[in-house]
Amino acid sequence: MAKEKKQPRPKAETPKGFRDYFGADVTERKQMLDRIAEIYHRHGFDPLETSAVETVEALGKFLPDVDRPNAGVFAWQEAEVPGGGAGDWLALRYDLTAPLARVAAQFRNDLPSPYRRYAMGPVWRNEKPGPGRFRQFYQCDADTVGSASVAADAEICAMLSAALEHAGIQRGDYLIRINNRKVLNGILEAMGVPEGPVSDDVLRTIDKFDKVGRDGVRQLLTTGRKDDSGAEIAGVGLAPDQAEPVIAFLTSKGADNAETLANLRAAIGASATGAEGVDELAQIADMLQAMGVGPDQAIIDPSIVRGLGYYTGPVFEAELTFEILDEKGRKRQFGSVAGGGRYDGLVERFTGQKVPATGISIGVDRLLAALRAKGLMGGEAQGPVVVTVMDRDRMGEYQAMAAELRAAGIRAEVYLGNPKNFGNQLKYADKRGSPVAIIQGGDEADRGVVQVKDLILGAKIAAQASHEEWKAQPAQTEVPRGDLVAEVRRILG
Amino acid sequence: MAKEKKQPRPKAETPKGFRDYFGADVTERKQMLDRIAEIYHRHGFDPLETSAVETVEALGKFLPDVDRPNAGVFAWQEAEVPGGGAGDWLALRYDLTAPLARVAAQFRNDLPSPYRRYAMGPVWRNEKPGPGRFRQFYQCDADTVGSASVAADAEICAMLSAALEHAGIQRGDYLIRINNRKVLNGILEAMGVPEGPVSDDVLRTIDKFDKVGRDGVRQLLTTGRKDDSGAEIAGVGLAPDQAEPVIAFLTSKGADNAETLANLRAAIGASATGAEGVDELAQIADMLQAMGVGPDQAIIDPSIVRGLGYYTGPVFEAELTFEILDEKGRKRQFGSVAGGGRYDGLVERFTGQKVPATGISIGVDRLLAALRAKGLMGGEAQGPVVVTVMDRDRMGEYQAMAAELRAAGIRAEVYLGNPKNFGNQLKYADKRGSPVAIIQGGDEADRGVVQVKDLILGAKIAAQASHEEWKAQPAQTEVPRGDLVAEVRRILG
Structure with missing residues (x-):
């Protein structure tokens, strides 16, 4: 027998951007997710665990003519099928929503409708790793597929509130803010801006509200502004009075839901879409009250714009409102730990039929970090x-x-x-x-x-x-x- | 803008060999694993969760000169490193032991030694899918790394017994059988068969004991035999009296551990390795008794040969002993639900230093099926x-x-x-x-x-x-x- 050539020793290293979880890392996350799952279960949501691997086709992020469709996902091609040509491209799921869409289409005749499901598990992103940025991380989602009723949206918000509290975040330490894409569509309608490149520009601009504030958005919607580095950012080109309804929308939050809704009704003018959106928000506010969810837990807030370009109806975001000290001892707000909303076209890609859906995703690592910052974890020590x-x-x-x-x-x-x-x-x-x-x-x-x-x-x-x-x-x-x-x-x- | 070409609708299908778990599938498995984890935790084992993705180099199943190292695993190559040449090959883990080896080497200065850890999670095999054979499935492992003491082996057996019972398998419905590779090595030594092609052939033959029985092994060790299809299977070529010690080893189980150990001592002759192996089994038997584990829970049984070629010392296998009715209404034994043993070279590949280790892996799907067959699951209905x-x-x-x-x-x-x-x-x-x-x-x-x-x-x-x-x-x-x-x-x- 030929003598085996001596191999160099392999490196004992996690691949770049991946990490291991030891002891309390595992048990604390599990404890938190178990608490959240209890609440989801009590609300009638059923667990779903799809496999980590999907066909690239079903994930639906990529064009078939791309030679190697691995931008953003980890993908590989199956071996040739004997006599059957090239193998399928497979990929690791990059979120829990795309697999839900596939399941909702594949099992549409067997699943109850509406279908309430929750899912907890790792997802993978083929991105450049960085400090604190990993290529495998946990998501924790709950969605209702097949209900067009805003009652489904209100239920998701109430359930999120219950889940955060059951996980250990006290009432008063978080706030769920609710907005509605339809109201913004109504504003654009009232402004005479049809769906198209200009409305897309307006949406992109609004997304910067968090960063640049009211005056910044006003400048960007009209003639443009200088950013911090002094660079000139081009404006959308609206006339100043044309931009005002957008500013009115973003700043319409009043002292309570009633005042906010009144401000919104004034902002949308005669738009039917806008009126529908405000009605939906009014219904959600009523239903939250009926479920015992107070305005200190969930509130209508049109300044919440994250994801407004993606969602088609109500949009939710949960923020932690307490301050923590960062590594330099400075106080800072903890920020967002969950987000979601209503979206269309989930199942339509597969079946051609529109299926309305709404859902929420909790940032597992962020919420866990918050619980640790509050001293609510560490029992495993x-x-x-x-x-x-x-x-x-x-x-x-x-x-x-x-x-x-x-x-x-x-x-x-x-x-x-x-x-x-x-x-x-x-x-x-x-x-x-x-x-x-x-x-x-x-x-x-x-x-x-x-x-x-x-x-x-x-x-x-x-x-x-x-x-x-x-x-x-x-x-x-x-x-x-x-x-x-x-x-x-x-x-x- | 160019009009987008209409894409055909994607197929809503799981990739071949993958499946989804709904509702009770998820909660029942979770319930079972939670029960097992409780026992592991109480025995001082800590959870470890490695990422699904490892470098092919660290997984260590493949030679670097293979063009596409994806036989058996799902593997892909990272994009080129800018200015740094070809990217790493990455792969999904195919078991939980290879990642443990990598962790034990990577964190050898930080982990306690010995390091007791358990791991539960999916693994992936790039194999041809078939009925009931999936390419993603759960494993549930517990291992002790860094202890050469048979006390570690005895502890693993006692813990497995406690875990099975805590999961719902009653005492009397399972049996853990313990063998030792060193005893077989002693037998081969006594037979004058050195380590090499002949001893490998003997090991391969022994592995068929379950299937062909005592006489079949005797024929295969000597002149060969006809299989069920009438095909002639070549023998190893030992003389009949040379084969007898192997048969004596395989059939040395007595009425109790003492009798089995006496039979083994007779079979190994003057071999020092064999004596060491029998001593280890005797110590394990004593320690199990001290821990309150009876011979109806765990017993020395040299007829257990699965994995004997892979392991280097004690070998364990847990079988469920009750009968179930198969789909045709015939009674059949449930069979093996867990297996393990002592192995060397785990960390050595990485560091050059021998690190002894021992562990057990529970077949999650099989144990869950057994609990369902016993009517012990289904609370989620x-x-x-x-x-x-x-x-x-x-x-x-x-x-x-x-x-x-x-x-x-x-x-x-x-x-x-x-x-x-x-x-x-x-x-x-x-x-x-x-x-x-x-x-x-x-x-x-x-x-x-x-x-x-x-x-x-x-x-x-x-x-x-x-x-x-x-x-x-x-x-x-x-x-x-x-x-x-x-x-x-x-x-x-």
């Missing part, structure tokens, strides 16, 4: 009780101790490294975040006792105590073997 | 209470009813389809598996009452009752609006 190994031949007895602790519901493990150096065992317990170490040498075994070491108290004493106090070892107690579980329970409180 | 819509203008009041029910912990939803046809609403409730429908028309609203319809009782009556009984509608009750929640609670029991 405590490690297991570590049963140390003083005498290799009595491993069975150490394992029996761990088994007894587990039977009492206490997380416990036997030290499984090389037991020769006892210091290493305590270092290991420290690395594991163990609250308690169990020690039993031959002498203790003969006397039928165990040493129970309170590692948390021990660490405190080590940090603060004098040498004499330290030597007294108040953190270590000898108890009869039969009292092991009771003593550990006492220490764990 | 009941749908939400459906509040029907008799009067579109009173949607807020219907939503208030649903909100009240949810606040009382009852799953509830308002019908959001077109309410015109009331029959469709009841059909929808039926499709949803709803236990109760709520009905309130204008007349009921005026009188301050609601109709509460027991759909389960209703279905029973519809199936059995006479026309008169049916007309009496005992399944529908009118109650004051204020008693809605109480009445629904009464029906749900």
Whole structure:
């Protein structure tokens, strides 16, 4: 046999833009998603788990004549089908909405209609990775497919409010803002701007409202403005009085929903589309009230413009309103953690039939970061009780101790490294975040006792105590073997 | 602008070999994995979630000179690095062990040692799909990396036993069988067969023990045999008396562990490796007993040969021992649901240092199927209470009813389809598996009452009752609006 050529060692590295989640990273996210799923379930939503892989055709982001359709997604071509020509292009899903569209079309005769579903799982983006920007991340979506009623939109908002609170964000620490694309369409109608390049320009301009403010939008809609770098940004070219209805729309939020709706009615003039949009918002406001959702939880706010170009009806955005300190100690708002709205054409691509849908997507990583910033996570920090190994031949007895602790519901493990150096065992317990170490040498075994070491108290004493106090070892107690579980329970409180 | 060419409609289909999981499929699997995770956690194992994507280099299944390394895995090449030549080959993980190896090497200075971790998630295989064979499926693994002690192996077996029982498989309905590769190595040593082509042939032959039995293995080790189709299968070419130690090994299971161990000691002759292997099994048996794991839960059984070629020390396999009826009504054994063992070279590929490891993998789909066959799943079957819509203008009041029910912990939803046809609403409730429908028309609203319809009782009556009984509608009750929640609670029991 030919001698194998020696291979260089592979690099032990995650691919660029990917990461691993350890311990509490996994359990805290799971805990949060479980809480959210409880609320979705109680609202009649069913879980759906599609596979990570879809055909590029079904994902529908790409033209078939592109040689390698991997811009934005991770895609590859299946091997040739024997006698059947080129294989399909497959890709990792880039969101949870495209697979829902495929499912809603594929199973349209079997699914209940309307179909309420939630989905939680990773999605993949083939983008340039950067600090804090990953190419695999979690999404958590809930959508209702097949209902044209604004009752579906109101339900989504109420459910989002309940989900955020059940996950741990307190009432008053978040606000769901609701807008409606149809109102903006009505404004454009009233302005005499038909759907086309100009209305697209107006939409793109409005999207900058967050950044440039009222005056900035006014300039951009008319003659243009200088940006921070001094560069001249061309305007859309509207006359000043033509731009005013758009400004009126963006700034129409009043002291309460009634005032906001009145301002909007004034802004839309005689537009039928606009009137329909304002009516929808009025209905949503009424239904939220009926469901017990207050204006401190969800409110009509036409200044919410993110996604207004994409959605076709009501649009939602949830912001966290509390301040956190950033890495430089500066106060800042936490910002948006969820967004959604009503969209058309979801299933139409596949079937030719229009199917109305509305939904919400929660930013899993952002919400988790917010819960951590509020000190609402971190319950997983405590490690297991570590049963140390003083005498290799009595491993069975150490394992029996761990088994007894587990039977009492206490997380416990036997030290499984090389037991020769006892210091290493305590270092290991420290690395594991163990609250308690169990020690039993031959002498203790003969006397039928165990040493129970309170590692948390021990660490405190080590940090603060004098040498004499330290030597007294108040953190270590000898108890009869039969009292092991009771003593550990006492220490764990 | 050029007019867009009309695209043909995309097909709404999952790629071949992939599938979607709906409702109870998702929640039942989650419930089972949550139960298993509880046990792993209590044993000191920490969760690890690696990304779905690894470099082909780190996965390590492929030679770098293969043009397209996608045999067996889904792989693709990253776009060219600007100025840096060809991009990396990336691939979807095909199991959870290869990523663990990469993590153990990459984070070897940060992880506790030994490192106990569990992982649950999908893996992908680029194989020809077939009936019941999918290209994405779940794995559920637990491994201890960095411990050479058989205490780690014993712990894995005890933990597997606890996990199966906590998931719902009763004691007596499963059995974990334990073998040891070192004993077989000892047998080969005693036979005078050195490591090489002949020992490889012997290992391959042993792997067929399940299928061809004792006599079949004897024939295959010596002169060969005819298979069922009449084809002649060549033998390994051992002399009959040379083959006997292998047969003795495979059939050495006695009435209890002590007898099995005695039989093995006789079979290995003077081999030191063999003695080491038998000692390890004896230690594992002792430790299992110390942990309270009985011989009806885990037992030494040298007839377990699956994976014996891959593992380097103790080998485990868990079988379900109860019978189920297959689709043709025939009784059959459920078979294996978990397997594992000790393996070397996990981290060595990356670092050059040997790191011992041992672990177990549970077949998620098989175990779930077993729990379903035992009638231990299916709690998710009941749908939400459906509040029907008799009067579109009173949607807020219907939503208030649903909100009240949810606040009382009852799953509830308002019908959001077109309410015109009331029959469709009841059909929808039926499709949803709803236990109760709520009905309130204008007349009921005026009188301050609601109709509460027991759909389960209703279905029973519809199936059995006479026309008169049916007309009496005992399944529908009118109650004051204020008693809605109480009445629904009464029906749900």
